[in-house]
Amino acid sequence: MKAIVSVKRVVDYNVRIQVKPDGSGVVTDGVKHSMNPFDEIAMEEAVRLKEKGKITEIIAVTMGGAKNEETLRTALAFGATKAIHIKEEGEIQPLTAARAFAAVFKKEGASLFIAGKQAIDDDANQTGQMLAALLDLPQATFAGKVSIEGNVATVVREVDAGLETLEIDLPAVITADLRLNEPRYLKLPDIMKAKRIPIEAVTLADLGVTAAAAVKVIKTTPPPSRSKGVMVKTVDELVAALKAKGLA
């Protein structure tokens, strides 16, 4: 049974985001990038399912320019058995990514697609659901716990009201939430070994996919900043300050 995991190269979560002064976007040149943290969780879950014998193959797939190869190398170091690079320069929006991943899913005859619930750059939280819709597959988003028995996945979802449990038949799409697992630290020998594994390169045209109409970004601005407040020394001063604002 094959699982496909989508992995995206994003600005590292520790980087302090700077908006370009001309409003054309955020600074990404010369900034540390890494695998989207939710995709790392998705990758880890696939590896654990393989270790438990629930799946036999893990195909990591990414979409983007040449530098995305680094992210596929990371996926291979985690334990992906194959890597596919959908080469596409420029901005990629979720619907186009979902169409491309749907084509790969069908071509590979996979049973499970695991994605991070969202990428921490555009914060869209769309691709997994769109992919499920395009393939008419069941979906379980915001997964906090996944167990697979035969052809059925039981997924505990982290929803606003609490923990919801869904049972879905494979093939299916699952998106990983924060608490699904803690990704392992990659070992040097695995990182070295991953460098020697060939990566399959394809284009949207090879997959027979056309890009979807895009949402156009007009400008990017920094968020309004909060002005620094006051420090008080005692609870009495705090209560007085709240009273002054009509809040106590």
Added chain:
Amino acid sequence: MSKILVVAEHAEGKLNAGVAKVIAAATPIGGEVHVLVLAADGASVAAEAAKLAGVTKVLVADNAAHATPIAANLAPSVVEVAAGYTHVLFPGTTFGKDVAPRVAAKLGVPQVSDVMAVHSATSFDKPIYAGNAITTVETPAGTMVATVRLASFTAVAATGSAAIEKVSVATVAAAHTRYKGLEAQKSARPDLQSAAKVVSGGRALGSSENFKVIFDFADKIGAGVGASRAAVDSGYVPNDMQVGQTGKIIAPSLYFAIGISGAIQHLAGIKDAKVIVAINKDADAPIFEVADIGLVGDLFTLVPELQAKM
């Protein structure tokens, strides 16, 4: 003229409070605003939705496939009703985030996630990088599908009286997905996402038992209770209490961050709070950079004292 469809979230026969905020986002787009209730029996939810100011019509699609909130069943129903609408809006909750992209993909249109401001029928602001940057976007031709960032809008009043109309959809529940239940945290406290006051505790609480300090204070002032990711990850409180980028994004009038250092991911969830009060023993904690009022000291002595004096 736009024609806007707002998909209602509901549970146990009650409309989710976030829907009134989605209506607030829909109104400036201009045009008719219809609310779609997908339920097994949506009568009570529809009656609540009909009262929201600005709503021109409520559509109720009663269908056995809508009995539980399964995206694979709800999305085809939304798509069926959406014909002729220019905009389809969802609350930016786990419900909306689950269903909306499925609708957009079926309609073959892109989606705008977390709309935080409306400039026109085709121009919107949305946050990226956990709210560390804001983009203004222009949507292409075709139906516009979006989720609305609830913290950015003020709920409309319940002063309307829209007509309620029954509609039927052909959706049949998919056999591939089975709803096994919800383990909800029952609480008499105000709902975290709509509470006017919220008290959150962080890692400094140190244990599940110590969180009593937070609960007691919150109960005294009638506040909802939240927590930082660190407190949730340490197992002090359940995940549905998490405030932040990966938890709930809230906008109370008064927010208390107690024993919370103020990691970027937490701040992303409270940027829209009107007044932030921080209590922390570390004077250098980043939370003090954004707090309107800061107090340095031991929370275990300061919070009970504050509780007694408020």
